[in-house]
Amino acid sequence: GEDVEQSLFLSVREGDSSVINCTYTDSSSTYLYWYKQEPGAGLQLLTYIFSNMDMKQDQRLTVLLNKKDKHLSLRIADTQTGDSAIYFCAETGGFKTIFGAGTRLFVKA
């Protein structure tokens, strides 16, 4: 079945760039998402990319998609302590959205 994998932890220093990686298996995925979950809260959509795009930039966020390798990444420039959260990669190509396990980002001051 479809699967989305991502590493569980990432630690960076404040001001550095963070790169969170994700791989997926469903080649028919049409939309890929990054959701953010802050402590004690539900998930909130951060950004998304259509499968016919290679890159999307939105302020400090850059999403890169390598469709051939089924690899998605989220780069956060100038990472701040407020970016500490769990980041979920997700994909959909059919009726369901498949979520990864989430990457917990720790930002050290």
Added chain:
Amino acid sequence: DVKVTQSSRYLVKRTGEKVFLECVQDMDHENMFWYRQDPGLGLRLIYFSYDVKMKEKGDIPEGYSVSREKKERFSLILESASTNQTSMYLCASSLRGVAYEQYFGPGTRLTVT
């Protein structure tokens, strides 16, 4: 401001009890979802509903049932709670159609003792 609310943030129940988790959305969304979130496993879909009185099983429906009598409300029912159902439960809603953003509630942390 769009909103998905869940009836409780924290709940403690005993093994064998019947448990109701309620979710309400105010966005007139057609789709509603129940997920459970466990460390290292991410979000797993329990059930979803694409219309009133309609429901579809997700990946892990065993031990759960759902009810959607009104468009804005989607209930998750644990008929006989067990300790392996201790988890964080997240409700979400979206417009009809596969690509639309899902809006999540804050979650209910359920502990079954």
